[in-house]
Amino acid sequence: MLSLSACGGSGSGLFSRKSAPSAANYDSRAAADAQRAALDKATGEAKPTSTIWDIFRKSEDPNSTVHVNKYLWSASLEVLNFLPVESVDPFSGVIVTGYGTPPGGGRAYRATILVNDPALDARSLTISMQTRGGGAVAPETLKAVEDAILTRARQLRIQDSKL
Structure with a gap:
């Protein structure tokens, strides 16, 4: 009798309870995995995992990348050099100036420039x-300043390509 209980009582047979997984085991395992992942994420200990599909995902952090055209940025500062710069933010592409009078002009202006695309384009x-x-500035004046900045940006790009 002892030999029969040793053979059949271990639960290692084909139809034993341990070999057939139940839905409760899957649910508890999934819950444990979810808790472990949440804990890792909360403590910052999550291990980065990558797959083949990561190649196609945009992996850049928008808080650390700069999407500003350097030629438009430099040209804006050069063309409007008569205006005192109050603040610049190269990460968002914003230049804010104080009031200044252009050479040969009598009216003081203030400008805010936004360079919002890496392309050398008027839409940027x-x-x-x-x-x-x-008061508002005449549309012709705005167009003239924009054209001067775009022209200077193109000149800077041409100079840079000759190096």
């Missing part, structure tokens, strides 16, 4: 200007 540049009294 947005300029907002106002006068000291808070």
